[in-house]
Amino acid sequence: MTxxxxxxxxxxxxxxxxxxxxDPYPTYRRLLDECPVAWVPALNRYLVTSFAGCRAIEEDQETFSAAVSGGGATMAxxxxxxxxxxxxxxxxxxxRRAINPTLRPKSLRERWxxxxxxxxxxxxxxxxQRGPGDADLNRDYAAPVASQNLxxxxxxxxxxxxxMRRWSHAFIAGTGNLLDDAEIWRRCDAARDEVDTLLDELxxxxxEHPDGSITSALAGAGLPASQVAANVKLTIAGGMNEPQHMVTNVVWALSRHPDQRARALADPALWPTVFDETVRWLSPIGMYPRETTRDVVLQDVLLPAGAPVGVVVGAANRDDAAFEHADRFDITRPRLPHLGFGSGTxxxxxxxxxxxxxxxxxxxxLYAELPSVRTDPRRAESWDGWVFRGLTALPVTWDA
Structure with a gap:
């Protein structure tokens, strides 16, 4: 970094x-092209949009701390x-050590x-049952599946x-409430009170009676009740939001790339690749904060100590310096690491x-049971957010 x-x-x-x-992607493209490390007055923080810059931040937690302070600590x-x-x-x-055993691949495949x-x-x-003329993939499948899994x-x-869906939306909105919207805080506070009341008893x-769940693992790790509650609420936020949006994002992407959809339908072994490319191309997590602990130079730009930094992985995953034709959705591209789930520690x-x-x-x-499922252009879809981004409505249809 020197x-x-x-x-x-x-x-x-x-x-x-x-x-x-x-739509954050035009802004991401301009930032990548003109100033991949930039001060953004409207957000009162530095945004880092390049893949190399974001990766460097994640590899140096001593300099770029996750323990952000002041107005940047919307998650707390x-x-x-x-x-x-x-x-x-x-x-x-x-x-994190408390929940790792529950979330390892072997445990997930065997138990969950x-x-x-x-x-x-x-x-x-x-x-x-909704039928091809009325179904909404987010409302009728993605959100309820992600919610019940959680x-x-x-x-x-x-x-x-x-x-679960209401709590998740409230926590996500609060975490992304960089502009300090009072109504967002009202809904978030109400959700927090409900979850805290539930956990006070649970x-x-x-x-005394562990059951193998994530909450049980946290409760059995000797953490204070407040930390158990904070990490449960963190899981409610990300644990529903990202999986929910990945269902709709995949269908949205494949509906616009019928040749790649045909490939996946012909070869079910490609589904993990489809998932991974969709995470890169339409990152459900767009940005997360860090704070510098000292003066540091990042990609030739001097950042002062205590600087609020936004790690814009949604932009980094579209960086042409890391991915050829990065703005294209392409399930045949060479497998390369992306930042859709963060990296490092x-x-x-x-x-x-x-x-x-x-x-x-x-x-x-979904595709095995309804192979012709696709977005329905006769009805309006809806996207929301950039700190966390996804489809809030996705009408779909299929051949009856």
Whole structure:
């Protein structure tokens, strides 16, 4: 990260948060082309959009701390305390170690894959009953499947899929509430109170009666109740949002690339590749924060100590310096590491759960049962967000 020539970060005063929420990719392209490390006044932070810059940040947690402070700590405000994702080692490692056994591929395939398939098959019948003229893939399949999977993984017995979906949306909105919208905080606070009330009763029970769930693992690790609660709420946010959006993102992408859709239908072994390329091309996590602990030079740009930094992995995954024709969706491209699940110490703990539940079960099952499923251009789709981004409505149809 050393260099012989340094400059202050250029000011990208043209970046518009409203435009980012509508479609961030034109802004990402301009930042990548003109100033991959830039100060963005509208967001009061530096944005790093290059693949090399984002990867360098993740490889140096001593300089780029996850324990962000001040106005950048929206996640702590949303969840009530700093979860493991906003901590550095050794604190991060201690909390993460508790849940790692539950989320390893072997455990997921042996214990949880049958649960994931049961949930997907049940909700597929709901989608089918809606019919090809009325079905919405997010409402009728993606969100309920992701929600029920999360209820089961967390061991939140008695929680309905709509409660889980509402909580997740509230926590995601709060975490991404960089503009301090009061109504977003009101919904987030209400969701936090509901989850805390549930956990006040559940956590003491699980300390005495462990059940193999994520909440049980956290409760049995000797963590304070506040940290168990913060990490459960973190899992509610990311554990539903990303898998949900990956179902709709895959169908959206394949509907616009019928040749690649045909390839996947002809060779089911390609589904994990389809999943991985979709994560790269349409990253459900667009940006997450870091804070510098010292003056540092990143790609010839001097960042001062205490600088709020946005690691824009949604842009980095479209960086032509890392991926040939990066703006193209291409399941035949050479397999290269991307940043869709982060990297390094803070690689998403649930990435294998998402790969198995969605990439190996929910999406392949959808196409096996409804091979002609595709987006329905007669009805409007809806996207939302850039810190976290996904389809909130995706009408689909199929050949009856």
């Amino acid at each position: 260099t012989t020539s340094t400059t202050s970060a250029p000011a990208a005063d043209w970046v518009d948060p409203a435009a980012l929420a509508i 405000r949303a969840l009530g305390a700093q979860p493991m994702l906003r901590k550095d080692d050794p604190e991060h490692a201690h909390e 894959a049958p649960v994931f398939e049961r949930n997907a098959r049940a909700q597929l019948e709901v989608l089918r 209820v089961d993984l967390l061991g939140l017995r008695g929680t309905g899929v709509e409660d 956590v003491p029970h699980l300390r 803070h690689l998403c703990a649930g990435h294998w759960a998402a790969r198995i539940a969605i990439g190996e079960i929910a999406v392949p099952l």
